[in-house]
Amino acid sequence: MSTHAPTRGGSSAEEAPSQYLTFLLGNEVFAMDIRTVREIIQYGPMTTVPLMPDFVRGVINLRGAVVPVIDLQARFGRPAAQIGKKTCIVIFDAMRDGERVELGLLVDAVSEVIDIGNDQIEPPPNFGASLRRDFIRGMGKVANRFVIILEPDKAFDVNEMAQLCEAAQEPMAA
DSSP states (O other): OOSOOOOSSOOOTTOOOEEEEEEEETTEEEEEEGGGEEEEEEOOOOBOOTTOOTTEEEEEEETTEEEEEEEHHHHTTSOOOOOOTTOEEEEEEEEETTEEEEEEEEESEEEEEEEEOGGGEEOOOSSOOSSOGGGEEEEEEETTEEEEEEOHHHHTOHHHHHHHHHHHHSOOOO
16 A cells, blocks of 8 residues: 555645646636646537526537536626637536536636746735635736636535525525
8 A cells, every 4th residue: 555645736846837727808817727627619509597697608518418608707796708709618627526527617718828836826815806715726927917826616616606506596485
């Protein structure tokens, strides 16, 4: 039996910079760990599901699987995203009750994959953030700007989103 378990996100002196997929929402640059990203697809038709919260844009058929698409702008409490020429869907892995679940994120445009070292990541700000602080893993210093690194386990907490969906479906009390 091995006594050495691999650590994810541990603080090791030889730890290499992590890779992040960057994307745009309006004029803000966000990033998420590339290891959670499965693929990026062009925006296309989706099926609207009645009685869902505003941030659930609909579902798509991805090779026979039903994949919910989250409007990231709406999830962050902003007006729904406007579809443009560069709008796309980032397919990524989320966890629900220990099971892998595929979700899609509607973003304005995908930028690039960048390396950000742990020493280049600052904690989320205590004020002035345009989204919930627990949604932010940190602020990555890239060149002379900051990139908002998302904490997908919080920002896209499938259980929390499912509770919001269930609340949206409850009939109005008479």
